Amino acid sequence: MISLVRKCVKEMNAYVPGEQPSDPAVVKLNTNENPYPPSPAVMRALKGIAPDMLRRYPDPDCKDLRAAIAKLHGCKAEQVFVGNGSDEILALASRAFVEDDGLLAYFDPSYSLYPVLARIRDVKTFAVGLNNDFSWPARPWRLPAKTGLFYMTNPNAPTGMLYPKKDVLSFCRKFRRVVIIDEAYADFARENDMDLALKLKNTLVLRTLSKAYSLAGLRVGYAVGPKELIAALFKVKDSYNVDRAAQCLALAAINDQAHMRANARRVKATRERLANALRNMDFEAPPSETNFIWARPGRLTAKSLFLKLRRKNILVRYFGAGLTREYLRISIGTDDQINRLLKTISEITD
Amino acid sequence: MISLVRKCVKEMNAYVPGEQPSDPAVVKLNTNENPYPPSPAVMRALKGIAPDMLRRYPDPDCKDLRAAIAKLHGCKAEQVFVGNGSDEILALASRAFVEDDGLLAYFDPSYSLYPVLARIRDVKTFAVGLNNDFSWPARPWRLPAKTGLFYMTNPNAPTGMLYPKKDVLSFCRKFRRVVIIDEAYADFARENDMDLALKLKNTLVLRTLSKAYSLAGLRVGYAVGPKELIAALFKVKDSYNVDRAAQCLALAAINDQAHMRANARRVKATRERLANALRNMDFEAPPSETNFIWARPGRLTAKSLFLKLRRKNILVRYFGAGLTREYLRISIGTDDQINRLLKTISEITD
Numbered sequence: 001m002i003s004l005v006r007k008c009v010k011e012m013n014a015y016v017p018g019e020q021p022s023d024p025a026v027v028k029l030n031t032n033e034n035p036y037p038p039s040p041a042v043m044r045a046l047k048g049i050a051p052d053m054l055r056r057y058p059d060p061d062c063k064d065l066r067a068a069i070a071k072l073h074g075c076k077a078e079q080v081f082v083g084n085g086s087d088e089i090l091a092l093a094s095r096a097f098v099e100d101d102g103l104l105a106y107f108d109p110s111y112s113l114y115p116v117l118a119r120i121r122d123v124k125t126f127a128v129g130l131n132n133d134f135s136w137p138a139r140p141w142r143l144p145a146k147t148g149l150f151y152m153t154n155p156n157a158p159t160g161m162l163y164p165k166k167d168v169l170s171f172c173r174k175f176r177r178v179v180i181i182d183e184a185y186a187d188f189a190r191e192n193d194m195d196l197a198l199k200l201k202n203t204l205v206l207r208t209l210s211k212a213y214s215l216a217g218l219r220v221g222y223a224v225g226p227k228e229l230i231a232a233l234f235k236v237k238d239s240y241n242v243d244r245a246a247q248c249l250a251l252a253a254i255n256d257q258a259h260m261r262a263n264a265r266r267v268k269a270t271r272e273r274l275a276n277a278l279r280n281m282d283f284e285a286p287p288s289e290t291n292f293i294w295a296r297p298g299r300l301t302a303k304s305l306f307l308k309l310r311r312k313n314i315l316v317r318y319f320g321a322g323l324t325r326e327y328l329r330i331s332i333g334t335d336d337q338i339n340r341l342l343k344t345i346s347e348i349t350d
Numbered sequence: 351m352i353s354l355v356r357k358c359v360k361e362m363n364a365y366v367p368g369e370q371p372s373d374p375a376v377v378k379l380n381t382n383e384n385p386y387p388p389s390p391a392v393m394r395a396l397k398g399i400a401p402d403m404l405r406r407y408p409d410p411d412c413k414d415l416r417a418a419i420a421k422l423h424g425c426k427a428e429q430v431f432v433g434n435g436s437d438e439i440l441a442l443a444s445r446a447f448v449e450d451d452g453l454l455a456y457f458d459p460s461y462s463l464y465p466v467l468a469r470i471r472d473v474k475t476f477a478v479g480l481n482n483d484f485s486w487p488a489r490p491w492r493l494p495a496k497t498g499l500f501y502m503t504n505p506n507a508p509t510g511m512l513y514p515k516k517d518v519l520s521f522c523r524k525f526r527r528v529v530i531i532d533e534a535y536a537d538f539a540r541e542n543d544m545d546l547a548l549k550l551k552n553t554l555v556l557r558t559l560s561k562a563y564s565l566a567g568l569r570v571g572y573a574v575g576p577k578e579l580i581a582a583l584f585k586v587k588d589s590y591n592v593d594r595a596a597q598c599l600a601l602a603a604i605n606d607q608a609h610m611r612a613n614a615r616r617v618k619a620t621r622e623r624l625a626n627a628l629r630n631m632d633f634e635a636p637p638s639e640t641n642f643i644w645a646r647p648g649r650l651t652a653k654s655l656f657l658k659l660r661r662k663n664i665l666v667r668y669f670g671a672g673l674t675r676e677y678l679r680i681s682i683g684t685d686d687q688i689n690r691l692l693k694t695i696s697e698i699t700d
Contacts, residue, residue: 005582014585017410037401051387054567060367087588120586217404217594232355235364236470238437244567245595
């Protein structure tokens with residue numbers, strides 16, 4: 001009997017996002033949301049949405065929003081693409097830059113969505129293993145000839161570590177196909193690679209409004225890079241991929257950099273405090289350049305601690321495979337949430 | 351030199367949506383938007399969106415919205431999929447139900463997005479020509495063996511005509527692969543094919559909130575059908591494909607059926623008045639079951655009338671190819687807008 005569903009889809013497992021519990025009692029430190037509210041300008045923009053704006057189709061080209069993003073990064077609007085979250089842009093890139101007999105490559109461990117995107121495209125993958133301490137490996141640009149696209153998360157998730165810019169630059173120069181540097185966490189890092197997207201022919205940088213701008217609910221991400229690659233993304237996107245409310249609220253958020261930066265500063269201060277407190281409780285925690293901490297407990301297993309925290313209504317993220325099974329990824333919450341986490345860990349491990 | 355962009359993407363032309371002018375002076379009758387505002391319940395839901403709802407990721411499964419849609423159609427939530435507009439669902443279906451060496455089929459003329467979706471998937475297309483009067487052709491289920499998916503718009507666009515249910519049913523029974531009945535305009539029609547999606551193993555019905563619910567700006571569409579096909583769509587979607595505001599506002603819209611039906615009645619009344627007035631001015635206009643009129647001018651060419659109306663700040667839609675080049679597609683506006691259209695046509699053609 002013929003299957004109605006495409007073979008590769010039938011055989012694949014879907015990506016499993018972090019839990020989104022509706023119980024407000026849960027301390028939710030599992031999906032790297034920002035604990036602070038978005039800019040008041042975003043809420044004002046929301047109140048200003050008139051029925052007529054909902055009734056009519058949105059601008060398919062996101063012109064106003066792209067102009068604001070271009071101004072922010074000192075480039076032209078034709079170098080900017082806006083997506084329904086940066087996840088959409090990652091998926092579009094797999095369709096725009098990889099042939100049916102091509103490969104998709106990425107570091108391991110990294111964002112666990114990448115292999116799922118390859119399975120949906122029904123193309124092979126090539127995972128470049130990081131060193132055991134999750135640092136940049138030797139000669140990662142040695143990839144199979146048909147590799148069309150490399151997804152590089154920088155700072156990396158789930159490790160929170162930043163790759164040195166000279167290594168990233170040399171990768172982009174030596175790998176001749178498209179590189180996407182997914183900078184979801186760049187606003188929490190010491191430096192970023194936006195300059196590479198503005199000078200190299202093969203490099204796109206992705207940003208999201210989900211983390212530093214506190215707008216995960218809105219689904220807005222963007223890519224910056226060479227206009228030829230941006231034009232290819234436009235060709236394969238859905239006509240009206242970003243709704244009108246999202247365009248309007250994202251514009252307000254982008255135009256309030258001060259609010260975003262102030263929130264990022266608060267998150268970074270809490271992050272340093274959490275990292276130090278965890279190290280004092282025998283965790284190993286590499287320096288984080290993101291809004292989460294990647295931590296290996298010293299007194300019990302990561303899995304056991306994950307489950308015990310869960311029972312106490314504190315959700316963190318546990319990836320139970322390969323090198324990552326010894327670690328927990330803990331999103332930076334408010335100071336109160338982090339105090340509760342630390343107190344609970346201390347009770348569990350003492 | 352190796353191209354960075356996938357060959358099929360390099361060679362394709364993007365879908366061109368109807369113009370979205372920002373000038374409020376333009377009478378916009380080109381993209382089948384609803385001239386009346388969405389339900390007041392939608393605007394109340396909008397005002398109720400708190401910063402915390404934007405800060406956190408949306409429900410990846412759209413559980414509340416799917417439950418409401420399931421209730422509306424008398425099925426289970428597992429038979430419902432929600433997309434970022436029904437355009438997203440059409441694109442997802444091309445990835446879930448068509449193999450790389452498969453074909454995508456549809457009627458010609460029909461929604462001009464379908465061949466673009468096939469080009470993005472890099473699969474062949476098979477267009478089944480309608481009769482010259484745009485009616486249902488003989489034995490349309492005789493399709494190449496590798497056809498994985500048939501897109502059927504019913505009522506059809508751009509013709510506005512409804513296919514008889516017995517023909518649609520017999521098609522779905524004889525074509526053994528997946529059929530998507532795109533019912534964007536069903537709320538303006540005498541009958542619909544939702545019952546087929548609820549009883550056949552291979553048939554999905556698509557609905558949108560863009561037309562009858564006056565929410566084109568929001569990007570919400572849904573599919574109803576067998577749970578195996580719905581599950582395949584879930585596997586290939588982006589994790590958080592429908593943002594939180596869209597889920598929340600769509601739920602309010604779905605729960606106010608009375609408002610939607612009242613608006614649809616007003617649109618249908620204006621539609622009949624416009625059709626009769628056009629026929630009195632020597633247009634040929636088949637009976638419409640949608641929120642637009644498909645009309646062939648008798649006194650000058652469609653293209654010439656399109657351009658003359660445009661100069662008078664009235665936008666209608668003109669598809670300059672094949673059978674459709676003799677027609678204009680005119681969206682139903684408010685009574686005032688339609689009066690202005692009729693007056694302008696009368697001045698142009700007299």
